[in-house]
Structure formats: structure tokens, C-alpha cells
Amino acid sequence: MSIFHEIYGVYYRIAGKLLGRERLTEQEIRETVQKEGFRDSVLFLPQKLLPQKDGSDWGFFRRTKDDALVPVTKHKPPQILTGLQKRWLRAVLDDPRILLFLTEAERLALLGRLGETKPLFQQSQFRYTDQFSDGDPYEDKSYQQIFRQILTAIRKQSVLAVSYRSGRKNQLYLHCVPLKLEYSEKNDKFRVYCIELRGKRSAGAILLNLGRIRSVRDTGEQREKRLSAETYFQKLRCKEPAVVKVFPERNAVERFLMEFAPYEKRTERNIENGCCTVQLWYDRQDETELLIRLLGFGPVLEILGPPELRRKAAERVQMQCRLLQL
């Protein structure tokens, strides 16, 4: 039982989709391959799907007199959950976060439906060595309710009235439209990317920790103008990438590139001295987190720019030297 099996593959998926149609044209087959396949699939797949004179196709379609194509099969391809998919689902039902999506009754019903299916993995088989200890309370009913309200509001683009406790413990009341829910495994928390509204006008992007939301009320209003996630996140982006030089000692290059793998980056290695220069793009709100993580590498990493980021690093290092009277 492996996920690396052709039944989950792109070619099977496309063939299944096309066989689910009663009638289609050659053009539609090509377009589906183009849309659903890999970049080069158009070079390989259509000739297997379309009837060929030499019989080298898979024999799934026959041509009608008006040059349409109809499947040789009689039913839509059945969609069965495989044993592997059921085992995965069974494992997920043991995760406390599942109650953000299902009621306990629904969870129990699914467990019953899955019967003796063994979970694909168990939480006890994993240990998160450096996950923060103040994760969100997934089993708290009020938290679950707020999570669902936000999820619904994202779909409907509803304007929400939110009561929120800020990081400085201030109570805030604001109107916002939620856009995306973000989970961090490191923080073990959800956050909501929102557009804050003042009256009908946008007051900019705001990021709320779900665990600090006291209450949420749907105002019944909807934001008419949809903002693409791409545009939204572009506005949060740093103006210039951070540029760092990573030295080869202490296996720092490998450690750095692995740790910063989630970032969009550009790397270049100097073959003579083994140093690696990396440009990292980050969200402006994460700059402090980025800075302390970079300082965590100590002298095997140097922040080259932008000047403001380097200056902040230098300040901390100078302060450190003063404290140690070095």
C-alpha cells in the first residue's frame, strides 16, 4: 500500500475524468490534458486517449459519425476510497484539530464507518522537539465555534465584528473581512489574515491570532470587491530581500538551507571558499523573528543587507559585547 502508485497518478485522474463524460470532442480531451496534466503531458497523453489507426491507444473512446468521442465504458468511473486513504482519514480523526471541522458526533460516526481500519500513523509515534508550549486550545468549544464562524466568513467574504485581545493585552473591537487561515506548526496556532475596515473603506491588512479572539459576529454585510490573496500578500512583502552569507564550517550551509527551506530564496555558492550567499524574501511582520533566527547561527552566518537589518543585528551584537565587557 503506497501513495506512489499509478492509481493516484495524474494520467489515471485525467482518464477517469474524461471517461466520466458522455460525449466529448478531441479538442476537449486536449484541453483537459493541458489543464490537468503536467507541462509535457500534452506530448504523451492525447495519443493514448484518442483512437489511433494502429490501435496503440488505450481503447477508451470510439468516434461517432459526427466525429465526437464517446467512452466505451458504461458507468462513470466509481470513486472508491482506497485502503491507504481510509487509513489516513482514520489517523486524522485522532488529531484534536479535527474538532474544528467536525462535531464529536460526526467524528464518532466516521470512526464507526471506518470500523477496524488501522490509523496510518499515531500521534504518539512523533515528538515535536521544539514546538511552542502555548498552542491553541483546539478542544475548547468557544474556540471551535469562532474557528467555524471565520471559516464560513472566508467563504462568504462576510464582514465580521471582532472582539480581540491584543498582544499588549488591550481589548480591541474591529470590523474585518477574513481572507485566509494560517496554521504554524512551530507556534501550534492559527492566525487569520484579514482586511480591516473603517466604515466601508479598507484600513489595510491585519493579522489576528485566533486564540486571542474573544467573540465574532457576522454583521450581515459582505465585501463586494474581492481582493486576490496574491495582491494581499504582495503588500506584506519586504521591499528588499535579506542577504546573508553562510560560512561552510559546522555544516552551516546545509543546516541553514534546510532551516530556511520554507522561504523564497536565491542561493549562490562560491566554489573557492565554500561560502553561500542567499537572498531571502520575507513578510515584513516577520522581520524580528527572522533576525533572531539568523543570529541563532552565530558567527557562521553574516547578515549583509539590507542595511537596516544588518544594523539591527550589529546593535544586538554590540549590546552583547557590552554586557560581557568584551
Added chain:
Amino acid sequence: MSGFSELIKNFDKTRDHIRDFFIYGFKVRSDFSRKSSRTYDDERRRVESWLGDHIRYDNTQRGRQISLTVDSGHIAEDPLYQAYYAKSFTDNDIRLHFLLLDLLADGKTHTLRELTDRLDTDYAVLFEEQTVRGKLREYTGEGLVVTEKHGKTACYRLSADTVDSFWEMCAGLTDAVRFFSEVQPFGVVGNSILKCIGAQNDVFLQKHHYIVHTLEDETLSVVLHAMEEKRYLTFRVFSSRSALTDASGHDARCVPLQIFISVQTGRRYLAGYVPEYQQFSAFRLDFIREVRQAETCSDYDRLAEQLHRDLPKLFGVSFGMRDPAGAVEPLRVTLRIREKEEAYVLERIRREMRSGTVERIGQDTFLLKLDIFDPKEALPWIRTFTGRVLSVEGGCLSVRNQFYEDVLRMQALYKESDHVDIP
């Protein structure tokens, strides 16, 4: 064109190339010395075909470098899942798949003979019974088909576990799968369900998201199974990613007990007991290959209990400088934190602290006491408090020296605070 296929038979080779493109990103053609240049060209072309939107080309002094560039925090779906969806197959595999499922879609039970005959009569394709039996047996293993014995005759029917039969039970299941399909391990399985129902994740993002972990799911699957069955594991260990060649690795054997995951560094480890050295050890999951289950370990429960007892003294994954009595001198770090203005730093310490305590020992002065096996592991974390450290004591001499030497080296690095030449 001839000879090239965008589908693959073996995941291992491709996994290494994808990882090189994604993690390192600075390699040029000549750096891929493991196989021939033609193999490299084929692998590169496949990766371009699967992940075209994320490929970046840069001309450098060393040549043209290809990298996979992904801002993992802002993507809806792990693009590396595509590699799992590229398994090769034969023409007969796909014909049998759709035609057999079409015959079985009537919900009735069929014999092998009946199915083989109807492949011929209904679709004009000839298969030997043996071939059809093989496919039905395979699909029984995959859970698509149910085999029943009617007397001495094996009969086959489609599994009743249709996607619809699950999805009609609760409306929130699609969103649950959307979310968990991006959570590792095995998120790719959830993604395959989303593909099945024609849905996409359009709501959830993952911060600190190590999408590359998906490439180890096959290895992990064997490890977890061995843990479940309380068996030994054998595998080959490689010392670093840059040397994943047959020659550089060595054989190892351990009792697998837990997977350690660092959510901050992206490193994952197989933690187990190594009989050869009579101690616990942790192996980087992405540095092991050819993982095989071996015999059952009769001592498994005792070892698991022992590991569990040791966990509170593990800062990360290293059992490093533990003495036989299990005692090490705690590392003591004194920090200056302005209590009123910088309460957030204290909050940070409390949520990030592990294997230790934090104590106020004076105005704006706090003592972190880390009672851990390997004090060296805590150094990167301590350095995140650069600018606040009053002293580092305890632990061991080499760690204390390294801390102070590192501060001096950093002082030299940042002496010129504003102006540096950026290449």
C-alpha cells in the same frame, strides 16, 4: 524525444534531484555527479514538467543553476506532491483498471472467469485469466476490490467505501481534508482525496512549512510500520546530503522508537536504540536509505519506556554528553530583560523553554537553568537572545568557551555595521 517519459518507475532517484533543486538551489549540471549527464537531463526535464511554475534559472559564473523556489507559507498545495503522481504503468495496467472497475460498477459479485470473458465481449480486449487475477489481487490489497470466497471460487466486487458514502456523513469533511492535506506526514494522501473529489485547498496556509518532508513519506511509512510491529530496522546511513552515494554510506541497525521532529529547523530524525553501541541515537530521516524491517525485538517495551524516561533531558535530539548516571551539570544562562517594557521576551522564554526552568533572580535579571544531556544543542537558542546574555555557566567547558568565542567572532563580523559589499 524517444526514450524520455515524464513518468517514473523509481521514486528514490527523483527524490534526490528534487531535494537538490529545492534545498540547495545552487547546483549546476556538473555538480550532479551521481549518475550520467543524460540521467541528469532527464530528471531535470521531468522536474520542469511537473513543477514548471516554481523553477528558477540563474546564470552564474559556474554555469546555469536551476532551483525550485517556493514561498511555502503562501501556497495552497505542496507542489512536490506532483512527484508522487508520476508513477509509470503499462498500457495493460490502465486498460484493466478502468475496464474492470466499469464491470464491477454494477455492485454485483463476479467470478474471475466472468470478468475475463466480459472484458472480451463488452470491450473487445483479450486478457489471460492470470493477468486479470493479478490485477484483482493487487486491487484487493489497495482496498478498491473485495474478494469473497463462494465455496472454492473467489468472487470479486467493488468496495462499498465510495467517496460519496463518507462525504454525505458530514459537511465539514472537505475542509478537514483541505487542512490536513498540507499537514505532514502523509499530507499527500489527503491531497489525493481532494483530487478525487475535485476540490482544492483555497483557505488554509501553513507557516514554517517544510514541504520537502513529503519526499520522505515512503521511508517514514516503513519506519512507522516497524515501530507498530516492534521490529528492528536495517538501513544505510549517509553523513551528509552532499554525499548520498553508495560508497559513502554505512549499514546500521536499530530498534525504532519514535520520530523526532524539529519544527524550527526542519530536521526530522529516527530515534532508536542501537544494539551495537548499547545506546539511544537519532538518525536524520533524510540521510537514511534502503530502510528494511527485520526481526521482532523482544525487549521493545522496556526500551520504549527507557527512552520515555530520558525525554525530559533531551533539548533536541542529542543524547550527547550524558554520563552513565544520567546526570549532567545544568547549563545556567543569566539574561537581562527589562520586566516592564519587555514582558513579551519573558512570554517568549516561557513558551520556548524546554527541559529547564526560568527564575527571577534580581531586578531585570533572569536565570535559565537547562538540565539537558547535550548543552551544545541549546547554543543556537541561547544565541537568539544575543544582546541580553549576562553570563553562561555550567554545562561543560567547551560549550561555555564556544559561546564566548562566538560572541567575539560576531563582534568582528559586525564591526562595520553599515557598509558591506553585497555580491
